[in-house]
Amino acid sequence: MRTLTNISAVPYSTFRFNAQLATVTEFGSVAELENFHSDTTPVVLGEGSNTIFMQDLIAPVCRFVADSKTVTQLDPQHVLVHVEAGHNWHQLVSWAVEQQLWGIENLALIPGSVGAAPVQNIGAYGVELADSCLYVDFYHWQQRKVLRIAAGRCEFGYRDSVFKHTLAGKGIIVAVGLCLSKQPAPVLGYKGLDHLSADAAINTIFEQIIAVRSSKLPAPAVLANCGSFFKNPVIAMQQYTALKAKHAAIPGFIQTDNTVKVPAAWLIEQQGFKGKCYGDIGCYKLQPLVVVNHGAGTPAQLEQLVTAVQQQVQAAYGIQLEAEVRMLNAEGQPIR
Numbered sequence: 001m002r003t004l005t006n007i008s009a010v011p012y013s014t015f016r017f018n019a020q021l022a023t024v025t026e027f028g029s030v031a032e033l034e035n036f037h038s039d040t041t042p043v044v045l046g047e048g049s050n051t052i053f054m055q056d057l058i059a060p061v062c063r064f065v066a067d068s069k070t071v072t073q074l075d076p077q078h079v080l081v082h083v084e085a086g087h088n089w090h091q092l093v094s095w096a097v098e099q100q101l102w103g104i105e106n107l108a109l110i111p112g113s114v115g116a117a118p119v120q121n122i123g124a125y126g127v128e129l130a131d132s133c134l135y136v137d138f139y140h141w142q143q144r145k146v147l148r149i150a151a152g153r154c155e156f157g158y159r160d161s162v163f164k165h166t167l168a169g170k171g172i173i174v175a176v177g178l179c180l181s182k183q184p185a186p187v188l189g190y191k192g193l194d195h196l197s198a199d200a201a202i203n204t205i206f207e208q209i210i211a212v213r214s215s216k217l218p219a220p221a222v223l224a225n226c227g228s229f230f231k232n233p234v235i236a237m238q239q240y241t242a243l244k245a246k247h248a249a250i251p252g253f254i255q256t257d258n259t260v261k262v263p264a265a266w267l268i269e270q271q272g273f274k275g276k277c278y279g280d281i282g283c284y285k286l287q288p289l290v291v292v293n294h295g296a297g298t299p300a301q302l303e304q305l306v307t308a309v310q311q312q313v314q315a316a317y318g319i320q321l322e323a324e325v326r327m328l329n330a331e332g333q334p335i336r
């Protein structure tokens with residue numbers, strides 16, 4: 001275990017606001033967690049690719065950095081991969097692809113740690129973490145032990161899980177168990193993959209995902225960002241039908257429960273935000289759902305942009321956009 005004090009938040013958030021962090025404690029094992037005591041609820045952090053520090057943080061930051069993985073045969077076709085939370089997500093996907101293990105190849109190039117993956121049930125190109133997750137090992141601060149939470153009890157939903165609700169602030173994920181398959185199972189329904197043949201090799205899919213994502217999304221190391229800033233809103237069919245009558249081009253994807261998911265990027269672009277900046281903060285010129293920090297952006301500029309986007313989309317379509325990114329105040333509480 002090591003604790004750093006009064007350090008810059010820049011390396012701890014891909015949005016790179018220059019806030020100060022009072023303490024960052026890194027844990028290399030569950031035994032180290034057992035020896036940790038804090039009077040205030042810690043802010044749990046992975047690689048900070050979905051976190052923005054809007055103010056200097058007085059709440060302590062905790063990170064679980066152990067990153068081993070073990071593989072166990074479940075049956076002739078499936079393996080269990082038990083991965084510690086500090087493992088980088090994309091490196092895990094690359095490894096699985098090398099091993100010809102199917103299930104997470106569509107989630108290539110999503111930044112961040114394995115430990116954060118269940119929190120918002122990361123998803124892309126028709127696949128979510130929930131599709132391969134068997135369990136999540138969660139160290140509970142009060143109970144002072146690791147609870148194994150079966151996937152069925154993780155309440156996975158669209159960018160959602162129990163870790164954002166009942167278990168928010170209650171502990172830290174230390175490992176994730178994934179079931180991966182030796183049997184090819186390509187998921188090719190999404191735009192950008194639909195031209196691949198039905199028996200495409202896992203490496204082909206992986207490389208195609210990387211190519212498509214790289215062409216659309218700015219790499220955080222080059223241009224600071226936290227990926228999609230807003231969730232795609234899911235609205236009632238009745239509301240969608242009424243909107244369609246007024247805005248014929250509005251796209252929508254019908255969900256299994258007959259609600260409709262509307263691409264937030266379309267709503268934002270229609271309101272003229274593509275490439276628009278408030279100071280050094282703006283909507284990315286190729287993908288307006290991604291908010292970028294061109295270098296010297298400030299929390300006030302980000303507030304201005306987010307408020308303007310939300311107000312204009314609300315006024316035009318009656319839809320309230322919800323932030324996917326976590327913006328934290330000094331006490332470590334989300335501000336939106």
Ligand SMILES: Cc1cc2nc3c(=O)[nH]c(=O)nc-3n(C[C@H](O)[C@H](O)[C@H](O)COP(=O)(O)OP(=O)(O)OC[C@H]3O[C@@H](n4cnc5c(N)ncnc54)[C@H](O)[C@@H]3O)c2cc1C
Pocket residue numbers: 014043044045046047048049050051064085110111112113114115116117119120121122123124163171172173174217218219220225226227228326
């Ligand atoms: C360029 C770019 C593209 C992206 N594309 C996608 C995408 O396609 N799909 C997608 O779903 N997301 C995407 N994201 C968002 C981001 O990659 C994910 O949210 C990722 O899981 C964040 O990982 P992290 O370790 O950086 O999390 P952090 O930002 O450090 O934390 C995010 C959340 O997880 C919690 N958390 C982190 N570690 C733990 C832990 N060990 N235990 C308990 N809670 C923890 C934090 O408390 C916080 O609530 C993208 C981000 C960027 C910058």
